[in-house]
Amino acid sequence: MQEKKVFYITTPIYYPSDNLHIGHAYTTVAADCMARFKRMQGYEVFYLTGTDEHGQKIEKTAREKGLEPLGYVDGIVKGIRELWDTMMISNNDFIRTTESRHKEVVQKVFQRLFDQGDIFLSQYEGWYCTPCETFFTERQLVEGKCPDCGREVELLKEESYFFDMAKYAPRLLEHINTHPDFIQPESRRNEIVNFIKSGVEDLCVSRTTFNWGIKVPFNNKHVIYVWFDALLNYLTAIGYLSDDDKFKHYWPANVHLMAKDIVRFHAIIWPALLMALDLPLPQKVCAHGWIMLEGGKMSKSKGNVVDPRILVEKYGVDAVRYYLVKELTFGQDGSYSEDMLVSRINSDLANDLGNLISRTVAMIGRYFAGIIPASGTAVAVDQDLMHTAAQVYQEATEKLEKLDFAGYLISSLKLVSRANKYIDETEPWLLAKDEQNTERLAAVMYNLAESIRVALILLSPAMPTLMERANRQLGIFSDIKMVNWDEAGQWGLCPAGSQVKKAEALFPRIDLKALENSAAVPEPKEAVVKPEPPAPAKGEDEFITIEDFARMDLRIAEVLACEKMPKADKLLILRLKVGEEERTVVSGIAKHYTPEDLIGKKVVLLANLKPTKLRGVMSQGMILAASGDEELEVLMIDRDIPSGSRVK
RNA sequence: CGCGGGAUGGAGCAGUUGGUAGCUCGUCGGGCUCAUAACCCGAAGGUUGCCGGUUCAAGUCCGGCUCCCGCAACCA
Numbered sequence: 095m096q097e098k099k100v101f102y103i104t105t106p107i108y109y110p111s112d113n114l115h116i117g118h119a120y121t122t123v124a125a126d127c128m129a130r131f132k133r134m135q136g137y138e139v140f141y142l143t144g145t146d147e148h149g150q151k152i153e154k155t156a157r158e159k160g161l162e163p164l165g166y167v168d169g170i171v172k173g174i175r176e177l178w179d180t181m182m183i184s185n186n187d188f189i190r191t192t193e194s195r196h197k198e199v200v201q202k203v204f205q206r207l208f209d210q211g212d213i214f215l216s217q218y219e220g221w222y223c224t225p226c227e228t229f230f231t232e233r234q235l236v237e238g239k240c241p242d243c244g245r246e247v248e249l250l251k252e253e254s255y256f257f258d259m260a261k262y263a264p265r266l267l268e269h270i271n272t273h274p275d276f277i278q279p280e281s282r283r284n285e286i287v288n289f290i291k292s293g294v295e296d297l298c299v300s301r302t303t304f305n306w307g308i309k310v311p312f313n314n315k316h317v318i319y320v321w322f323d324a325l326l327n328y329l330t331a332i333g334y335l336s337d338d339d340k341f342k343h344y345w346p347a348n349v350h351l352m353a354k355d356i357v358r359f360h361a362i363i364w365p366a367l368l369m370a371l372d373l374p375l376p377q378k379v380c381a382h383g384w385i386m387l388e389g390g391k392m393s394k395s396k397g398n399v400v401d402p403r404i405l406v407e408k409y410g411v412d413a414v415r416y417y418l419v420k421e422l423t424f425g426q427d428g429s430y431s432e433d434m435l436v437s438r439i440n441s442d443l444a445n446d447l448g449n450l451i452s453r454t455v456a457m458i459g460r461y462f463a464g465i466i467p468a469s470g471t472a473v474a475v476d477q478d479l480m481h482t483a484a485q486v487y488q489e490a491t492e493k494l495e496k497l498d499f500a501g502y503l504i505s506s507l508k509l510v511s512r513a514n515k516y517i518d519e520t521e522p523w524l525l526a527k528d529e530q531n532t533e534r535l536a537a538v539m540y541n542l543a544e545s546i547r548v549a550l551i552l553l554s555p556a557m558p559t560l561m562e563r564a565n566r567q568l569g570i571f572s573d574i575k576m577v578n579w580d581e582a583g584q585w586g587l588c589p590a591g592s593q594v595k596k597a598e599a600l601f602p603r604i605d606l607k608a609l610e611n612s613a614a615v616p617e618p619k620e621a622v623v624k625p626e627p628p629a630p631a632k633g634e635d636e637f638i639t640i641e642d643f644a645r646m647d648l649r650i651a652e653v654l655a656c657e658k659m660p661k662a663d664k665l666l667i668l669r670l671k672v673g674e675e676e677r678t679v680v681s682g683i684a685k686h687y688t689p690e691d692l693i694g695k696k697v698v699l700l701a702n703l704k705p706t707k708l709r710g711v712m713s714q715g716m717i718l719a720a721s722g723d724e725e726l727e728v729l730m731i732d733r734d735i736p737s738g739s740r741v742k
Numbered sequence: 743c744g745c746g747g748g749a750u751g752g753a754g755c756a757g758u759u760g761g762u763a764g765c766u767c768g769u770c771g772g773g774c775u776c777a778u779a780a781c782c783c784g785a786a787g788g789u790u791g792c793c794g795g796u797u798c799a800a801g802u803c804c805g806g807c808u809c810c811c812g813c814a815a816c817c818a
Contacts, residue, residue, distance in 0.1 A: 354747090423755070445780055449781070461776090523776055
């Protein structure tokens with residue numbers, strides 16, 4: 095290891111086809127936590143994040159909205175940057191793959207690898223669906239047809255550039271073996287090793303089916319594969335091929351942090367590319383788990399994609415960041431719900447931390463006119479408190495070094511708990527009754543202030559505004575920016591004589607019940623069928639006319655037969671009798687109904703819905719069902735109304 | 743057999759190299775009053791999904807099974 099205290103950490107660059115959610119926020123906050131920690135340790139940190147803006151999906155989405163890809167992406171990227179601002183992300187650079195500095199690097203690298211024979215022209219073979227302009231592998235096909243549109247596909251050979259990744263596989267395996275920390279956690283490491291051993295193929299690194307990307311420098315029919323493009327951002331941002339000094343200063347990266355779904359790209363393709371470029375590999379590729387949403391499923395109708403911005407607005411940056419970082423055990427998945435977030439804030443931040451500061455400040459105010467007294471002789475309880483502080487400092491440091499973010503916070507909070515207990519043990523309110531005890535009381539107050547000082551330093555990487563906010567009450571840090579991490583490892587640095595003043599709670603308790611009432615309003619529940627018409631809306635536009643309604647041909651239909659769609663989890667194929675006619679309808683209700691539940695029942699069918707193919711089966715209509723967050727109930731008719739009857 | 747993750751007291755989770763099952767929340771009881779109806783102490787509550795194997799000893803290793811859950815593909 096070099097002696098230079100430099101630390102380069104990255105998040106993946108995000109794909110701006112949708113707004114970012116809480117999972118992206120997790121990665122970015124965790125990396126930020128690390129970056130801040132390292133800065134406090136005196137490292138020269140380069141923290142990079144950004145956006146990966148090329149690719150077919152972006153192009154398509156943009157066109158659908160009638161925009162040029164770049165114009166479309168500009169808007170989303172602006173939102174992302176604002177999000178990181180509100181989450182107090184301290185990145186040193188924000189790279190966009192559409193920037194010219196990046197395009198140049200990608201093209202030069204492509205050229206170089208081509209020149210040295212690592213990239214070569216060959217044939218890409220795949221099943222091509224012309225209307226969809228997409229290639230599919232054999233596996234992706236549904237009954238030999240296009241999985242998107244169900245039409246015939248043809249076996250096409252296309253000229254493509256390939257990267258000779260297989261060549262580097264043995265060296266990569268060797269590297270992984272000799273650097274056990276390279277891929278973390280271990281479960282991912284094993285996965286990657288197995289994957290490589292099962293055979294690495296040449297990687298297709300160019301496409302001709304769309305345009306939105308970086309052109310192959312010597313063949314402008316081809317666009318460079320997005321991952322090839324994207325991964326190189328880690329080099330571009332620190333001056334690869336443009337600023338040698340800067341590049342050498344920061345490379346190799348210390349940590350590439352990401353969610354587990356993209357480790358393969360970072361632990362196989364990326365190292366292979368670097369080897370081809372004759373560059374050292376990053377020290378760590380670290381994959382964290384996913385944040386699962388309440389109930390697990392995320393669906394458009396549920397609209398439960400959690401917007402971190404709203405959470406920050408509601409609860410504050412510190413609290414939201416704290417929760418995110420605390421929630422995932424290293425490498426494992428975790429779950430998110432607003433209730434959990436609130437209870438975490440209440441118990442850890444309001445009850446324990448906030449209240450500790452509050453009661454300490456109040457006591458110093460009452461007993462010493464707000465002046466933090468000098469410390470005194472330490473007795474056993476004090477020793478124990480000091481010992482805890484030292485231990486917690488060490489533990490928190492170790493956990494952070496290991497990227498165990500949750501563990502780091504758990505450790506840090508131990509000191510807060512210990513300090514709360516210390517108050518009970520020392521009973522300052524009793525000491526205050528007898529002037530003989532003033533000296534002892536002073537020592538107790540000092541020790542409390544000192545514990546808080548240590549805790550604030552330890553928590554500040556996770557909660558960037560905490561120290562400043564707390565300092566407004568405590569006044570123990572003369573310059574927050576100058577606070578060093580190691581100061582948390584020393585006892586007695588809290589300056590006696592500081593003036594404290596009581597102020598508003600740092601983390602006000604959140605009333606869950608009050609919250610539910612208010613939260614119910616902005617969260618529009620989508621229901622397929624509402625029992626009553628919605629309350630009259632403001633504008634005329636909110637209404638439809640009876641004619642509009644009449645356009646819908648709703649019919650009673652009898653379920654003649656029903657079976658599960660093979661190889662599908664959610665689909666049932668229903669054979670319906672509508673009057674004299676028979677129809678096939680595919681419905682995504684298999685999670686809630688078995689075929690037996692439905693056979694012989696009478697349901698409501700939207701009969702003139704445009705037929706469509708689902709999983710290769712033509713669906714002629716839609717049956718109506720009421721659905722909530724979890725449950726779903728198909729509308730059925732009790733009385734014996736003949737099938738084919740109009741519903742109106 | 744598409745890929746992957748999980749099953750530990752009411753809930754959410756820890757459990758490193760196998761050696762008496764821990765934490766947070768909740769519940770119950772008690773204490774305290776400095777504090778944000780907070781804080782502190784104590785208690786109840788688990789045959790660690792099921793079956794088998796290795797071992798002096800398994801939540802921890804091995805095999806099999808059941809059930810959940812993500813991703814992928816189809817909620818018309």
